[in-house]
Amino acid sequence: MSTPTWVRFSPFKGTVESAIARTALLRKQLRFRLREAARLAWARNRSKVEFVDDSLVKTNSEKEALKRAEDWDGLALSYEVTSIKALTYLYFWKADKNTGMALETDTQIPHFASDQLPEGKWFEEFLCRYTVDMGASLSAYGFYCPVEYKSLEAQPLLKELRDGSLLLRPLPSFLMIADELLSQAEMASILRSHKKHPSLHYRHIDKGYHLLSSITR
Amino acid sequence: MAGKRKPKDTEERCPRTDPEAETLCEPGTHSERLYYPEVPPDEWHPKKRIEKMREAGADRFEIEAAEYDYAEGDITHGKQLSRGLTPQEEGHGQSQMILAVCTVCRQKREIDQAPSPDRLVEAKDQEARFGGTNQIRNNRRMAEQNRDVTYKIPESQLHQRRTDTLREFARVVGIPSKS
Numbered sequence: 001m002s003t004p005t006w007v008r009f010s011p012f013k014g015t016v017e018s019a020i021a022r023t024a025l026l027r028k029q030l031r032f033r034l035r036e037a038a039r040l041a042w043a044r045n046r047s048k049v050e051f052v053d054d055s056l057v058k059t060n061s062e063k064e065a066l067k068r069a070e071d072w073d074g075l076a077l078s079y080e081v082t083s084i085k086a087l088t089y090l091y092f093w094k095a096d097k098n099t100g101m102a103l104e105t106d107t108q109i110p111h112f113a114s115d116q117l118p119e120g121k122w123f124e125e126f127l128c129r130y131t132v133d134m135g136a137s138l139s140a141y142g143f144y145c146p147v148e149y150k151s152l153e154a155q156p157l158l159k160e161l162r163d164g165s166l167l168l169r170p171l172p173s174f175l176m177i178a179d180e181l182l183s184q185a186e187m188a189s190i191l192r193s194h195k196k197h198p199s200l201h202y203r204h205i206d207k208g209y210h211l212l213s214s215i216t217r
Numbered sequence: 218m219a220g221k222r223k224p225k226d227t228e229e230r231c232p233r234t235d236p237e238a239e240t241l242c243e244p245g246t247h248s249e250r251l252y253y254p255e256v257p258p259d260e261w262h263p264k265k266r267i268e269k270m271r272e273a274g275a276d277r278f279e280i281e282a283a284e285y286d287y288a289e290g291d292i293t294h295g296k297q298l299s300r301g302l303t304p305q306e307e308g309h310g311q312s313q314m315i316l317a318v319c320t321v322c323r324q325k326r327e328i329d330q331a332p333s334p335d336r337l338v339e340a341k342d343q344e345a346r347f348g349g350t351n352q353i354r355n356n357r358r359m360a361e362q363n364r365d366v367t368y369k370i371p372e373s374q375l376h377q378r379r380t381d382t383l384r385e386f387a388r389v390v391g392i393p394s395k396s
Binding site for chain 2: 002089091111172214
């Protein structure tokens with residue numbers, strides 16, 4: 001019955017090292033403190049990536065973690081977000097010439113609220129910033145986003161969006177789609193012709209993304 | 218007069234004088250207490266609570282585990298089951314989650330079922346990830362503090378390597394799938 005905590009993205013075009021570097025400023029601004037690193041490994045039949053339980057190492061430096069991960073198929077980093085006293089985990093794995101990536105939070109981050117921010121606002125803004133900084137064309141969170149180390153594919157999501165079923169999926173839900181995958185005119189037409197859940201809100205972000213989210217309350 | 222000395226990174230910092238030093242306890246070192254949600258009277262009966270879990274979009278395994286535990290007599294009141302919010306409640310409803318809150322660092326985490334404040338049950342697919350590993354560390358700590366910890370997992374996962382780790386400190390029960 002737990003709050004969903006898993007976020008998936010389209011693949012990053014570059015190495016694990018450059019993917020981690022892309023969000024250095026964001027992590028600094030939000031006062032992320034690295035605590036541990038762990039190994040991700042492809043299963044023997046290359047069917048899926050797995051988290052290696054007994055590979056955890058304490059570290060406070062991404063550089064050190066990357067050095068240790070030189071021979072690994074992927075790397076998971078555990079951070080304490082000291083600005084809100086919560087935990088976030090970043091996952092990166094090698095996938096052909098790209099890097100697959102995912103993000104996990106503790107169960108309280110999606111509900112975080114403060115005197116200045118309504119519940120969920122911090123999480124929504126964080127996901128928007130992370131997606132933009134990574135240059136991902138897609139990101140998604142919610143009950144339809146199971147825990148798996150697989151990059152998001154555009155076609156199944158766009159199909160569900162175009163037939164309207166995605167707009168009525170169980171909440172919570174968060175979906176960011178780059179304009180290059182779906183024009184603003186087509187999005188407007190989808191929203192005109194299909195019913196959506198009343199708590200699912202749409203806005204267009206200046207950085208070139210459609211955002212459908214129910215996270216902020 | 219000597220100025221204020223900046224602490225070295227390796228040095229223990231005091232949270233009373235240095236806000237940056239206020240940090241979460243390490244996973245597995247919390248001192249947690251369980252808190253139950255305020256459950257509407259029409260969900261006091263576990264069957265009604267399970268119906269609401271369905272409405273809230275709980276996954277099939279969580280529902281099956283709750284039904285199994287109700288049939289076994291472990292669950293006798295709706296408040297012993299956590300649930301998400303239903304589509305009608307989204308946006309304004311009060312949380313319906315059982316929470317474990319650390320009395321030292323105040324970190325909160327969700328617990329799936331708690332038949333009593335000293336008994337907790339996690340009912341989930343054991344997907345390997347950092348969050349799951351930290352949950353295991355925290356639940357192991359609970360067990361060390363004489364709490365009764367049970368994992369209800371799909372019967373198909375009973376022979377996985379991760380399940381052996383759970384057996385070191387918890388009772389592990391396989392829930393047969395209805396499908």
